[in-house]
Amino acid sequence: MESPQPILKVRDIKVHFPIHKARSWPWEKSPVLKAVDGVSFDLYEGETLGVVGESGCGKSTLARSIIGLVKATEGEILWQDGNIAGLSEKAMRNIRKDIQMIFQDPLASLNPRMTVGDIIAEPLRNYYPELSKDEVLSKVREMMAKVGLLPNVINRYPHEFSGGQCQRIGIARALILKPKLVICDEPVSALDVSIQAQVVNLLKELQQEMGLSLIFIAHDLSVVKHISDRVLVMYLGNEVETAKAEPMYDDPRHPYTKALLSAVPIPDPELEKAKVIELLEGELPSPISPPSGCVFRTRCPIAEASCAQNRPYLMDVGDQHFAACPKA
Numbered sequence: 001m002e003s004p005q006p007i008l009k010v011r012d013i014k015v016h017f018p019i020h021k022a023r024s025w026p027w028e029k030s031p032v033l034k035a036v037d038g039v040s041f042d043l044y045e046g047e048t049l050g051v052v053g054e055s056g057c058g059k060s061t062l063a064r065s066i067i068g069l070v071k072a073t074e075g076e077i078l079w080q081d082g083n084i085a086g087l088s089e090k091a092m093r094n095i096r097k098d099i100q101m102i103f104q105d106p107l108a109s110l111n112p113r114m115t116v117g118d119i120i121a122e123p124l125r126n127y128y129p130e131l132s133k134d135e136v137l138s139k140v141r142e143m144m145a146k147v148g149l150l151p152n153v154i155n156r157y158p159h160e161f162s163g164g165q166c167q168r169i170g171i172a173r174a175l176i177l178k179p180k181l182v183i184c185d186e187p188v189s190a191l192d193v194s195i196q197a198q199v200v201n202l203l204k205e206l207q208q209e210m211g212l213s214l215i216f217i218a219h220d221l222s223v224v225k226h227i228s229d230r231v232l233v234m235y236l237g238n239e240v241e242t243a244k245a246e247p248m249y250d251d252p253r254h255p256y257t258k259a260l261l262s263a264v265p266i267p268d269p270e271l272e273k274a275k276v277i278e279l280l281e282g283e284l285p286s287p288i289s290p291p292s293g294c295v296f297r298t299r300c301p302i303a304e305a306s307c308a309q310n311r312p313y314l315m316d317v318g319d320q321h322f323a324a325c326p327k328a
């Protein structure tokens with residue numbers, strides 16, 4: 001039997017944003033902000049990859065580069081055997097039928113002037129203009145039922161819904177084209193803790209039912225724990241550790257992952273951020289001038305002088321577990 005092939009291969013992707021200074025000399029090189037600085041992973045059919053890291057570590061930029069909302073500066077995004085990094089907007093249009101995204105702020109991501117029915121129908125109308133009104137309506141109703149929205153809300157507007165319900169609308173819109181991959185960019189961070197589990201469970205159910213592959217982005221490890229098959233931890237645009245979910249939680253190797261895991265989940269994301277920062281000494285460095293060598297060394301409890309010299313690449317520590325630290 002043939003071994004399964006990844007549906008998505010991300011190879012050494014970099015997204016650098018040029019920074020335009022108010023005043024500069026013509027001979028000065030413009031600084032760049034290294035939002036993503038060399039991330040690679042494979043994603044298999046039906047698999048969920050959790051992507052975790054502090055705010056500003058490049059998670060959203062990585063997601064946006066995969067779907068072509070920002071252009072990758074370097075690297076390859078192999079989708080169905082073609083490199084889609086750097087494709088034109090026109091060429092990406094076809095790919096986006098298969099790769100959809102769910103956003104963090106459910107209300108802000110929905111057009112306030114459109115009804116729920118029209119929001120969910122919009123991708124269908126864009127991609128399949130030949131469908132009749134009745135065909136579209138029946139597909140919208142079917143999708144609403146799948147995500148747990150009652151049929152009688154079809155003519156209501158987004159502001160009439162709670163955050164959790166808005167996210168159900170966003171999920172229905174993302175899934176109506178039956179994509180193969182859905183990138184969920186912090187889909188529950190803006191929701192009450194009591195609602196978060198419902199939305200995560202809904203995504204899990206839909207994933208099984210529709211055979212979806214998921215990239216699930218979150219700023220803390222506890223949120224992705226229940227949904228991820230594998231987890232990728234990012235720090236300052238770099239991939240610092242990746243492993244199957246269990247070993248990542250039971251036996252983290254990178255000092256940054258250890259710090260993230262020891263940050264006891266606190267319902268308030270701001271407090272939780274403060275807790276991680278408290279555990280790690282010092283400020284998160286700027287991605288415009290990241291530390292030399294290991295980018296984590298300035299906050300690492302076990303850093304040595306040599307960590308300033310060489311950038312550590314991911315090393316195999318066994319059982320598909322990789323960590324970017326020579327002491328891992």
Ligand SMILES: Nc1ncnc2c1ncn2[C@@H]1O[C@H](COP(=O)(O)OP(=O)(O)OP(=O)(O)O)[C@@H](O)[C@H]1O
Nearest residue numbers: 017033035054055056057058059060061062219287
């Ligand atoms: N279009 C842009 N131009 C310049 N800098 C950008 C742009 N988009 C993102 N950045 C910067 O890139 C870095 C990574 O941002 P990104 O939003 O990807 O991080 P994140 O981990 O998703 O954070 P959050 O959890 O807060 O969304 C940040 O320093 C951000 O300010």
